[in-house]
């Protein structure tokens with residue numbers, strides 16, 4: 001298994017002593033390398049929390065997240081930084097591109113934190129990724145010169161620059177119109193197929209969720225197969 005999650009729980013405590021929110025109440029999940037999965041569920045059901053815990057951007061209260069058999073809770077500070085920058089890739093609803101940098105420079109941003117020998121091959125890889133997302137002719141353009149769909153494709157290229165095993169996409173089409181949303185999911189499916197990157201996509205749209213091989217729903221803090 002590439003990813004194994006066991007009995008993850010998380011509660012947000014209200015700072016003013018108000019009611020605590022039990023967001024995750026025993027999330028279990030197993031994914032083999034190369035699989036695709038979507039997570040659906042109403043707003044506030046904990047979808048982002050699950051992705052953030054898997055990506056080590058947030059911590060659960062209890063439970064385990066094993067990636068390639070390693071418990072991410074047990075990584076030391078350096079291993080954790082490497083995990084966040086090279087084992088997982090993230091795409092969010094908003095692209096978070098740097099407006100003053102070119103498309104090519106934006107795709108290279110996640111390589112600034114990795115050791116130099118790995119960094120040197122990155123430029124060629126960035127160009128190749130931008131070609132794969134259909135933007136090879138726009139390398140030196142700035143985000144402001146691109147459409148919303150194109151900007152999100154740059155974010156996809158950026159998420160893959162360090163060749164992550166696991167791509168975590170949190171409502172990646174949330175800011176796009178229907179046509180561009182469908183195209184972005186086409187792209188994610190294609191990248192899963194050609195690059196074997198394991199993909200978890202959170203989405204509100206059932207027709208997009210169904211493009212993944214498996215759809216799970218977050219209900220009462222647990223991930224269950226959709227009815």
Ligand code: ADP
Nearest residue numbers: 012021023041042043044045046047048049050
């Ligand atoms: P989703 O992505 O499904 O919309 P989230 O994972 O963002 O849901 O949030 C799940 C629940 O946890 C929501 O009720 C939200 O208000 C609450 N929550 C999220 N982050 C925090 C936080 N940092 N502090 C307190 N409550 C939070």
Ligand code: MG
Nearest residue numbers: 047048049170
């Ligand atoms: Mg969310």
